[in-house]
Amino acid sequence: MAASRIPPKVMSLKQFMVRQQVISLYRDVFRALRAMPDDAQKKEVKAWAKEEFRRNQHHTDEMVIKMMLTQGKQSLRELQKTVNMAR
Amino acid sequence: MASLCRLRVLSSIQNFARIQHIRSIATRSSSFAVLQQGLGTSKCNQNNLQQRITELTRSVRHYGSAAEMTITSIQERCTLVLKLFDKVDPEKVSLESKFAEDLGLDSLDAVEVIMAMEDEFGVEISDETAEKLLNLKDVVECVADRLDVAH
Numbered sequence: 001m002a003a004s005r006i007p008p009k010v011m012s013l014k015q016f017m018v019r020q021q022v023i024s025l026y027r028d029v030f031r032a033l034r035a036m037p038d039d040a041q042k043k044e045v046k047a048w049a050k051e052e053f054r055r056n057q058h059h060t061d062e063m064v065i066k067m068m069l070t071q072g073k074q075s076l077r078e079l080q081k082t083v084n085m086a087r
Numbered sequence: 088m089a090s091l092c093r094l095r096v097l098s099s100i101q102n103f104a105r106i107q108h109i110r111s112i113a114t115r116s117s118s119f120a121v122l123q124q125g126l127g128t129s130k131c132n133q134n135n136l137q138q139r140i141t142e143l144t145r146s147v148r149h150y151g152s153a154a155e156m157t158i159t160s161i162q163e164r165c166t167l168v169l170k171l172f173d174k175v176d177p178e179k180v181s182l183e184s185k186f187a188e189d190l191g192l193d194s195l196d197a198v199e200v201i202m203a204m205e206d207e208f209g210v211e212i213s214d215e216t217a218e219k220l221l222n223l224k225d226v227v228e229c230v231a232d233r234l235d236v237a238h
Contacts, residue, residue, distance in 0.1 A: 023194055024214055030202050
């Protein structure tokens with residue numbers, strides 16, 4: 001009768017860490033966008049980033065998510081570089 | 088950023104100088120009014136002058152000071168921001184409603200809401216703090232903390 005206190009649908013530690021990384025990447029993208037001077041462009045890139053996250057929301061395979069994270073980080077770096085140049 | 092700061096300091100110095108100027112005008116004109124009264128001009132005239140002086144001194148806006156913020160005004164602004172968020176049903180918004188359970192927002196939406204609040208108040212909310220903000224009341228308290236408003 002030693003029932004676990006942990007509810008059945010809880011994430012594993014690894015899943016939790018990856019999720020955290022995705023959320024912080026999402027936040028970082030938005031932070032980077034704040035510095036963008038052109039409002040129309042900002043809106044466009046924001047919508048694109050949002051869509052990209054939503055489009056890949058269903059993935060559960062950790063490797064796939066990690067790969068996309070790396071890709072996302074690369075895009076973010078590129079974005080930051082471009083924004084810095086534009087200023 | 089530094090240049091902006093410098094500009095602000097400069098403008099506040101200018102403003103200070105302007106206030107000093109107005110003060111000197113005020114004292115000069117009030118002494119003039121006293122003189123006039125001594126010479127037998129009507130008291131009504133002096134009242135007018137006094138009024139004009141208070142108007143003049145009151146209309147000066149201090150550049151460094153932002154609008155006074157209270158906990159209720161923060162609450163109002165937070166509620167408005169949340170209501171304007173496109174995935175939120177404005178009817179359901181209250182101080183107690185939870186982002187995830189009551190308003191149907193997922194973790195990405197919650198990030199967006201917190202970022203919108205940051206934009207609204209010009210404060211920075213760190214990732215760790217943002218994770219703990221589950222309903223509007225938490226956000227209001229966090230923002231009030233950042234802005235040094237008692238609650």
